[in-house]
Amino acid sequence: xxxxxxGTKAGFLLAAIGSAVGLGNIWRFPYVCASNGGGAFLFPYxxxxxxxxxxxxxxxxxxxxKFRGGAPAALGCMNKKWEWLGWFQAVVAFFIAxxxxxxxxxxxxxxxxxAKQAWGVDTESFFFEKYLNxxxxxxxxxxxxxxxxxxxxxxxxxxxxxxxxGIKNGIEKANKIIIPLLLFLxxxxxxxxxxxxxxxxxxxxxxxxxxxxIWKPEVWVAAYGQIFFSLSIGFAIMITYASYLPKxxxxxxxxxxxxxxxxxxxxxxxxxxxxxxxxxxxxxxxDVAEVSKAGxxxxxxxxxxxxxxxxALKGTVGAVFFITLVFAGFTSFISIIxxxxxxxxDKFNIPRQKALNIFVGISxxxxxxxxxxxxxxxxxxxxxxxxxxxxxxxxxxxxxxxGWFFDLEGLRTHANRYSxxxxxxxxxxxxxxxxxxxxxxxxxxxxxxxxxxxYGGYSFGSLLIIGWGAFVLCFVFAFVFYNMKGDSSVMLxxxxxxxxx
Amino acid sequence: xxxxxxIMFLVGAIMLxxxxxxxxxxxxxxxxxxxxxxxxxxxx
Numbered sequence: 001x002x003x004x005x006x007g008t009k010a011g012f013l014l015a016a017i018g019s020a021v022g023l024g025n026i027w028r029f030p031y032v033c034a035s036n037g038g039g040a041f042l043f044p045y046x047x048x049x050x051x052x053x054x055x056x057x058x059x060x061x062x063x064x065x066k067f068r069g070g071a072p073a074a075l076g077c078m079n080k081k082w083e084w085l086g087w088f089q090a091v092v093a094f095f096i097a098x099x100x101x102x103x104x105x106x107x108x109x110x111x112x113x114x115a116k117q118a119w120g121v122d123t124e125s126f127f128f129e130k131y132l133n134x135x136x137x138x139x140x141x142x143x144x145x146x147x148x149x150x151x152x153x154x155x156x157x158x159x160x161x162x163x164x165x166g167i168k169n170g171i172e173k174a175n176k177i178i179i180p181l182l183l184f185l186x187x188x189x190x191x192x193x194x195x196x197x198x199x200x201x202x203x204x205x206x207x208x209x210x211x212x213x214i215w216k217p218e219v220w221v222a223a224y225g226q227i228f229f230s231l232s233i234g235f236a237i238m239i240t241y242a243s244y245l246p247k248x249x250x251x252x253x254x255x256x257x258x259x260x261x262x263x264x265x266x267x268x269x270x271x272x273x274x275x276x277x278x279x280x281x282x283x284x285x286x287d288v289a290e291v292s293k294a295g296x297x298x299x300x301x302x303x304x305x306x307x308x309x310x311x312a313l314k315g316t317v318g319a320v321f322f323i324t325l326v327f328a329g330f331t332s333f334i335s336i337i338x339x340x341x342x343x344x345x346d347k348f349n350i351p352r353q354k355a356l357n358i359f360v361g362i363s364x365x366x367x368x369x370x371x372x373x374x375x376x377x378x379x380x381x382x383x384x385x386x387x388x389x390x391x392x393x394x395x396x397x398x399x400x401x402x403g404w405f406f407d408l409e410g411l412r413t414h415a416n417r418y419s420x421x422x423x424x425x426x427x428x429x430x431x432x433x434x435x436x437x438x439x440x441x442x443x444x445x446x447x448x449x450x451x452x453x454x455y456g457g458y459s460f461g462s463l464l465i466i467g468w469g470a471f472v473l474c475f476v477f478a479f480v481f482y483n484m485k486g487d488s489s490v491m492l493x494x495x496x497x498x499x500x501x
Numbered sequence: 502x503x504x505x506x507x508i509m510f511l512v513g514a515i516m517l518x519x520x521x522x523x524x525x526x527x528x529x530x531x532x533x534x535x536x537x538x539x540x541x542x543x544x545x
Contacts, residue, residue: 039509039510042509046513207510209506250528260517263517267514
């Protein structure tokens, strides 16, 4: 079976950028920057891009392209036992896909709500009580919420259709359309945000440096965390996307372009977000810090309130903001699904359509839990555990195994072979020392923090069943898939001779 | 916008957007060189 391939290099880059640019760029970066030293945060942030983000991206591009397989096949090609780690990353991607779909679905609903600002005056009550109809706790499901169901079905259906068309005709084409539109719509938000009265107060809050914070370890951890979680690294996506690259591909510059595009985008969108927040703070007569939020609270509570407070074009600006969220989330969503679909196709040599029918079907059924009244709670817990433990552990094991127990120098030579500019030995040191240390510190810190103070004030039982339960399931399913008998006749992988060239 | 905030924004913009422009220029330059090379071979 011939392996699918990207049609153009630009197509691959747009898909990689589309994967990296997600909801976190819009609703996480501006807050993290503002609350970790403002402008001073940009120095640890840039340092983290160079010492961790780009090196890991180069590593994953190289692994995927050299061994021409998704994470399980590629890591399994490097060492049979490491296939397990590839499956671990793929299962992490599976869990993320299940809840990512519902956030995109909420955003679709909010495009419609924007027309007449259906959220009213109390945006918080509207979102949590009227729209989500949240139950009393994570273990009380509270039934399917029909108002979320239709956009939710649309997200899964559209994702399924695009993925069915394959890499070149599906993912690449979708990204070639969506990414330019995403950039244009973000431009609209930025222009609107910056032309509002009070916007400069927001930007002052965002960028005024607090130099004292640069000496705080937590600010550096926040910088590395933002880089790591924002680039779609550590959970099989970039290895998968790179596995569809042709042999003569510039890997190093592609990684630099992907990273700079992703982080350049979040700096750009931050201008619009804090422009609007500055305006809103002015209207309410409060400090910008009081309206500065991250995540779901920013997108579905603060922003709707800000949209209602706009002097004109409320419906248009609201629709543009939520379409931007949909586009950013959707391109990431399809990349997350592709990460485990490719793993399955590689291992069992089954047609793409069959793999999609089975595994998108399973993901779709599992994700129904997020359409219930307990959906937000389950999402919150799962997101925390899968990100802070699943992705981080997958990343640590990847850099340690490949850095210390594989021919890293050989990978560097391969990365440099067709690249526009070469990476030096510094890359080896980043992979072997800096990234394991930083990620290890993050993992231990999160672990200790969780034992001192259980996450989010949830009950121990909820965290055990949903959070730790999902984390354990990542191990269990990784071992199950690792031990399953694949199709040994699969000739998707290059021969050892070809790899060693 | 106060001066220190403006300077920090410019620093961030130069680092990220400037970095992207440099990488894209390198990519296009090499791409054109490769295409010119192909043309040269075709002319031969």
